[in-house]
Amino acid sequence: xxxxxxxxxxxxxxxxxxxxxxxxxxxxxxxxxxxxxxxxxxxxxxxxxxxxxxxxxxxxxxxxxxxxxxxxxxxxxxxxxxxxxxxxxxxxxxxxxxxxxxxxxxxxxxxxxxxxxxxxxxxxxxxxxxxxxxxxxxxxxxxxxxxxxxxx
Amino acid sequence: xxxxxxxxxxxxxxxxxxxxxxxxxxxxxxxxxxxxxxxxxxxxxxxxxxxxxxxxxxxxxxxxxxxxxxxxxxxxxxxxxxxxxxxxxxxxxxxxxxxxxxxxxxxxxxxxxxxxxxxxxxxxxxxxxxxxxxxxxxxxxxxxxxxxxxxxxxxxxxxxxxxxxxxxxxxxxxxxxxxxxxxxxxxxxxxxxxxxxxxxxxxxxxxxxxxxxxxxxxxxxxxxxxxxxxxxxxxxxxxxxxxxxxxxxxxxxxxxxxxxxxxxxxxxxxxxxxxxxxxxxxxxxxxxxxxxxxxxxxxxxxxxxxxxxxxxxxxxxxxxxxxxxxxxxxxxxxxxxxxxxxxxxxxxxxxxxxxxxxxxxxxxxxxxxxxxxxxxxxxxxxxxxxxxxxxxxxxxxxxxxxxxxxxxxxxxxxxxxxxxxxxxxxxxxxxxxxxxxxxxxxxxxxxxxxxxxxxxxxxxxxxxxxxxxxxxxxxxxxxxxxxxxxxxxxxxxxxxxxxxx
Numbered sequence: 322x323x324x325x326x327x328x329x330x331x332x333x334x335x336x337x338x339x340x341x342x343x344x345x346x347x348x349x350x351x352x353x354x355x356x357x358x359x360x361x362x363x364x365x366x367x368x369x370x371x372x373x374x375x376x377x378x379x380x381x382x383x384x385x386x387x388x389x390x391x392x393x394x395x396x397x398x399x400x401x402x403x404x405x406x407x408x409x410x411x412x413x414x415x416x417x418x419x420x421x422x423x424x425x426x427x428x429x430x431x432x433x434x435x436x437x438x439x440x441x442x443x444x445x446x447x448x449x450x451x452x453x454x455x456x457x458x459x460x461x462x463x464x465x466x467x468x469x470x471x472x473x
Numbered sequence: 474x475x476x477x478x479x480x481x482x483x484x485x486x487x488x489x490x491x492x493x494x495x496x497x498x499x500x501x502x503x504x505x506x507x508x509x510x511x512x513x514x515x516x517x518x519x520x521x522x523x524x525x526x527x528x529x530x531x532x533x534x535x536x537x538x539x540x541x542x543x544x545x546x547x548x549x550x551x552x553x554x555x556x557x558x559x560x561x562x563x564x565x566x567x568x569x570x571x572x573x574x575x576x577x578x579x580x581x582x583x584x585x586x587x588x589x590x591x592x593x594x595x596x597x598x599x600x601x602x603x604x605x606x607x608x609x610x611x612x613x614x615x616x617x618x619x620x621x622x623x624x625x626x627x628x629x630x631x632x633x634x635x636x637x638x639x640x641x642x643x644x645x646x647x648x649x650x651x652x653x654x655x656x657x658x659x660x661x662x663x664x665x666x667x668x669x670x671x672x673x674x675x676x677x678x679x680x681x682x683x684x685x686x687x688x689x690x691x692x693x694x695x696x697x698x699x700x701x702x703x704x705x706x707x708x709x710x711x712x713x714x715x716x717x718x719x720x721x722x723x724x725x726x727x728x729x730x731x732x733x734x735x736x737x738x739x740x741x742x743x744x745x746x747x748x749x750x751x752x753x754x755x756x757x758x759x760x761x762x763x764x765x766x767x768x769x770x771x772x773x774x775x776x777x778x779x780x781x782x783x784x785x786x787x788x789x790x791x792x793x794x795x796x797x798x799x800x801x802x803x804x805x806x807x808x809x810x811x812x813x814x815x816x817x818x819x820x821x822x823x824x825x826x827x828x829x830x831x832x833x834x835x836x837x838x839x840x841x842x843x844x845x846x847x848x849x850x851x852x853x854x855x856x857x858x859x860x861x862x863x864x865x866x867x868x869x870x871x872x873x874x875x876x877x878x879x880x881x882x883x884x885x886x887x888x889x890x891x892x893x894x895x896x897x898x899x900x901x902x903x904x905x906x907x908x909x910x911x912x913x914x915x916x917x918x919x920x921x922x923x924x925x926x927x928x929x930x931x932x933x934x935x936x937x938x939x940x941x942x943x944x945x946x947x948x949x950x951x952x953x954x955x956x957x958x959x960x961x962x963x964x965x966x967x968x969x970x971x972x973x974x
Contacts, residue, residue, distance in 0.1 A: 343760060344722075346742030351691075351723055372742075385744040385901075387726035388691055404653030404895075405841055405888065409804035409879040410832070442728055442845075442895065444692050445656040446486050447875065448518035448802065448809025457694060461486030 325363065331356055332364050336371045346372060346382055350389055359390040395430040395437035397471040400454040401463070403440045406447035410462075415451050416440075418465045436471045474500065474507045476546070477525040477532065479578070481514035481663050482695045483656070487537065489522040495543045496524070503547055513664015515578035516811035517565050525560055526550060534560040565812070568827070570789060572797050573774045574657075574813045577664035583702055585710050588667040594712070596779030600675045605635050608679035612775060614783035616795025620657075621647055621731075621768030622843065622872040622946070624861045627775075630765060633755040634680040637763035642682035644673050644717075645740065645759055645766045648689040648696070649724050649731040652844025654803040654875030658769035660811055661799075662689070662696040665773075666703035670712065670719070672772035675779055676765055677717035685719035686759070687769075688736055691726055728899040732945045733766040735901055746901045747945045768873070770799060789815035794860035802828045804841075804877035821855030824878055835880040839962065841888075843872025845895055846950035848957035849885065868957065870950070885962035890918040892954040896947060906939040907948025914939075914955065921966055929966070932959070 335352045339345040349368060353360050360383055369376045383389045401416050423431055423438060430437040446452035449461035455470050478484075478493040493509055500507030515523060520536035526546060527533075533550055534557040535542065545553045560566060571577075580587040588594070600608050613628025634642055646669065650658040662669060673685045689697050701721050707713045722740060724730050730739045734748035737759050758764025774796065778786045786796045794816035800823060802809050807829035824830070824840055831837055839849040848869035850857065857867050864871045879888070893914035900907045914935055920928040936952035943949040959966055 344741040347722065347725055347739065351725070378743075381744050382742065385727065385746075386724075389725060405845060405879075405891070406654045406804040406875075406877045408888075408891070409877060409883060441692060441726075442899070443651055443653045443655075444482070444486075445650065445659040446483050447654045447656055447804065447877070448806065449483050449487055449521065450804070452486065454692075459482055459486035459695075461483060 328357070328361065328363065329367060332367050336368065346374075346379070347386075350383060350386075354389060358393045362391060395434050397435060397456055398437045398439060399467065399471050400439045400441040400444075402442070402444050402446070402450065402452040404443045404447075406443075407450035407452055410450040412451035415464055419468060422465060422468055474505055475510065475527040476507055477510050477512045477527075479514045479522060480511035480582070480695065480699070481521075482659060482693070483518050484514055484521040484523070485695065487521045488539070491540055492522050492524065492538055492543065495540045496546065499543050499547060505547060510581045512580065513577040513582055514660055514811075515560060515566065516574070516660065517563070517808070518810040519808050520557065523557075523560075531559045531561060533558065534563070565808070565810070565827075569813050570797050570815055571813045572777045572786065572789075573668070573770060574661065574665070574799055574811065575777065576668065577660060580665065582664050582666055582699055583706060585667060585706055585712070588665075592780060593667055593776070594671060596776035597671050597674055597712075599779050600678050605679055605681060608675065608779070609635050611783050612679065612778060615778045615786040616783075616790070616793070617771065617774055617778060617786070618794070618861065619768055620770035620774070620798070620873065622652075622870065624871075627767060627771050630755055630767070631676065631679050633753065634682070634763045634765045637756050639763045641684070641760075642680055642763040643759045643765070644676045644680065644682045644685040644719070644772075645737065645764055646673055646685065646687040646769055646772055647731065647733060647736055647766055648687050648693075648769045649736055650693075650769070650873065651690060651728040651731045652846070652873055652875055654841065654877040655801050655844055655873040656803075656875075657799040657801050657811060657873065659693050659696050661769055661773050662687075662693070663699050666700050667707065667712075668773045668776055669700070669769055670703060670707050672775040673719055674712065674717045675775050676767065676772060680763070680765055682763075682765065683715075683717055685717065686722050686740060687719065688722050688724060688730070688740055690724040690730075697721060697723055727901075728895075729901045729945070729947050732947065735945070736766065737764065744901070747903050749944055770873075790860075791815075791817035791858060792860050792862055794862070798859065798871070798874050800827075800859070801873075801875040802878070803875060805831045805833055805880045806878040807832050816858075816860045818859050819855060820850060820857045820859065821852070823859065823876065824855065828876075828878060831878060831880040833880045833882075835882060837878055838881040838883050839879050839885065839958075841877040841879070841954060842875075843870045844875050845892060846870075846946055846953055847872045847875075848953040849888065849961060850957070851961040853961075868953070868960075870953065885958040885965040886918065886922055889955045889958040889966075890915060890922070892951050893918060896951040900947060904943045904945075904948050906942035907951070910935055910939045910948065911951060914951075918955075924967075926967060929959070
């Protein structure tokens, strides 16, 4: 865990860098998550006072969007597409085998902190499904072989 | 030696980055000077990664390439096991009318010189010499309708914004392409970003808007990277500037933000909750000011309309569906990818002739047209011509022109349940029929699956409530996949009961 002063300073920098943008909250949240891997609860009052919003409004925005996390993810994040085009190519079965192999369900992290498994609804790889994203890298025609990439 | 290796997400997902490295390394080890251009995709996803080598006769294609196929590129090209011949002569390419996608896969996406050399900026230059009203009239005359799904005439939307009073107006590009089976926006942004920039600049001139935003979903990292780079290049070259400038914004994983009013809320930094209309975004949109919200393909079709004239564009198509449509053929299909063609092909031609049937080789059971909110069409409706009104008449929609092909192993009750589950996950929560109805829909379909046929009138009634009681298409159109599955595939909705009998 970062020292809280260091964290506050970094967030202040991010807030400053987004000064003057129209509708700055999403870019700010992306930048904070980029810096820390998640949006710490302690950032909420700082963001709120900077943007003259209530803490509830900032919390409401963070909790609305699937992308923003309130706690760190595992070392690797494996996203599997669950949408229709990938389903027609067997995505459900692949996801079932991957869940069994990892021993976790959607939105869970393995006990060793190695892998977080998340559903995603479409990566735009609908003609080469099932699709996956491993730590931001795209994988087409994915099967449980993708697990080798998160075992490292 | 000049080689094209796509940077397109689909090509990358199938190994294009490793291929580009391998080609560079092989060239270096052989002492051959290799120029690698990372282009967009030609749209033949089943052949990706598709590598092209420039030869005297033209660009020769090789695909689907693996790293093991790389050394062969430095030998006798004709004898290469993955050789496809001249890419422009392939049936998939020759059958198309590429207007919006004319440059995608052809040029270096981040070379403004390449863009100009292939007809780029001609439309913007012409627009600069016209009045606002003349530009609006040209776009209206072309018959261009919103390609995001709603099909609203683009020119009429522009007219409203153009004539609205206001010091500051905006052009917002909806690049939150969340529908399964759609990837045209992604391919366009990755393969020819300047076309979108030019279309937005023309929209800015037509409407008196000086500021634009492209709202791209976070699931598209490559498109975000390419668009951000293209905006910087366009700004440095003076294509963007005081008259019209734009920024890229990144979504955060909410499907509903593809709906224009929730997109505007998200852009303003709020929860992506749908707004009631009126007020129309054209009058009170981003920050309460007059705003054009157009889909990527709508805006990217404007440069060719302005360059070649409304009459040229309008000549393609059928009925009230004018111009071309980039079909996205996806799911369980032999030849999947992007195929731009005039409106009017039948669904059967698209699925069987262009797509080649299923990848699994099993019979086609159903095709979902228009994404997760579109209806499932059985083969008995394969004579439906591809057009807005034509699909509407069959209780369907063309949406963003994505097609998910499913083979006969697909359980349609399960697909109907997924539609409700997806709606429940992605509902913004504003309308009760969507927020709660989708949850009840999952439960009701589970009752059906358990053999309780009394749930059929209930699900029908629920779908009607959602249809008429939701502000936006998420709650309003989720009934399409559900009811089309129930109507066309009733056998799938009575498995447990039959088993019991």
